[in-house]
Amino acid sequence: MTTIAAVHGVLAPHRYEQGEITEALTAMCAASDAQRGVLQRLHATAAVSTRHLALPLERYRESGGFGRANDLFIDVGLRLAEEALSGALAAAGLAPEEVDLVVSTSVTGIAAPSLEARLAGRVGLRPDVKRVPIFGLGCVGGAAGLARLHDYLQGHPGHVAVLLSVELCSLTLQRADTSVPNMVAGALFGDGAAALVAVGRHHPRSGDFAGPRVAATRSRLYPGTERALGWDIGDSGFTIVLGAELPELVRLHVGEDVRSFLAEHDLKPPDVTGWVAHPGGPKVLDALQESLGLDARALELTRRSLAEVGNLSSASVLHILRDTLAHDPPPPPGGPGLLLAMGPGFCSELVLLRW
Structure with a gap:
């Protein structure tokens, strides 16, 4: 089994109460009383209390275009990536030159060379480190990235692999877009990064780490749902695609997939002792909880994360x-x-862990 040696998360430097963000976005993005009312209602019901942003709130008034926003993604994202990766390696007690593979994921900016390539010399990764930068997985990227790390370590059981995620969602803000999906995104998303270090079963220190083991994974695409979630990319950058049917898709598909995946391993939802679920938003979490018959405690840490830092x-x-x-x-x-x-896809990714 793949062993998770360490996980380290970092947040963007500027922290704000939800009410402060609501006030700023109302002034920037809502041109009429009706739009202001919708925006404020969506912010109030998002179950988010505080968020961290890449920039001070007043700088989001600037209209610099897609290129300027992407330059900021590289600048701020590289700093957060270095902090996350260095913190995870330090927590695992591993040196940067011991890393054999880096999988990086983001859906909020574009970089070529990719972030992990720009980071390699700064943190001391080997010149022959393998790199797999991934764009387009969106919110599923953390789970899918871990699953792909596990696939690699199954074939290279003596290696060290790192997953690096950098997401600066606020830099995708579309000030001229008064659609409900854009307002929902403005109510939910925050900025942060994380790194996970894992080792294969034959790594000499695999028995030293107290982290969980990856036992199995499942990837699933749901045909006909491509417009449920994603980006439209135009001259102004990334415009959110966020269908109102998303909670119902979770009820229809994800709950059933979780049950069948667990059943393959002689498990049922009540047997799971730790649920690590992405905080897609309060309606998505309600749908997941209802479809699996979970009590409120099962998703407590997920709802707490949504409240404290957003999605x-x-x-x-x-x-x-x-x-x-x-x-x-x-x-x-x-x-x-x-x-x-x-x-996006619409898709799901499941990773079975053993604590």
Whole structure:
């Protein structure tokens, strides 16, 4: 099995109460009383209390275009990536030159060379480190990235692999877009990064780490749902695609997939001792909880993360995994855990853990 050696999450430097963000976006994006009312209602019902942003709030008034926003993504994102990766390696007690593979994921900016390539010399990764930068997975990227790390370590069981997620959602803000999906995005998403370090089963230190093992994974695309979630990309940058049917898709598909995946391993939802679920928003979490018959405690850490930092896209599930491992009491040793997320496609990714 793949062993998770460490997870480290970081947040963008500027922290604001939800009310402060609501006030700023109302002034920037809402031209009429009706639009202001919708925006304020969506912010009030998003179940988010505070968020961290890449820039001070007043700088989001600037209209610099897609290129300027992407330059900021590279600048701020590289700093957060270095902090996340260095913190995860330090927590694992591993040196940068021991890393054999880096999988990086983001859906809020574009960089070529990619962020992990720009980071390699700064943190001391080997010149022959393998790199797999991934764009387009969106919120599912943290779970899918872990699954792909596991695939690699199955074939290279003596290696060290790192997953790096950097998401600066606020830099995709479309000030001229007064659609409900854009207002929902403005109410939910925050900025942050995370890194996860994993080792294969034959790594000489695999038995030293107290982190969970990856037992199995499942990827699933749901045909005919391509317009449920994603981006439209135009001259002004990324415009959110966010269908109102998303909670119903979770009820129809994700709950059933979770049950069948667990059944393959002789498990049922009540057997899971730790749920590490992406915080897609309050309606999505309600749908997931209802479809699986979970009690309120099962998604407590996920809802707490949504309240404290918002939805960090692919980085969120890694922050919640870190919080789960640090929780008192931690999950019981040997028990099953499930890490899951949903993303554009519409798709889901499931990762069965053993604590």
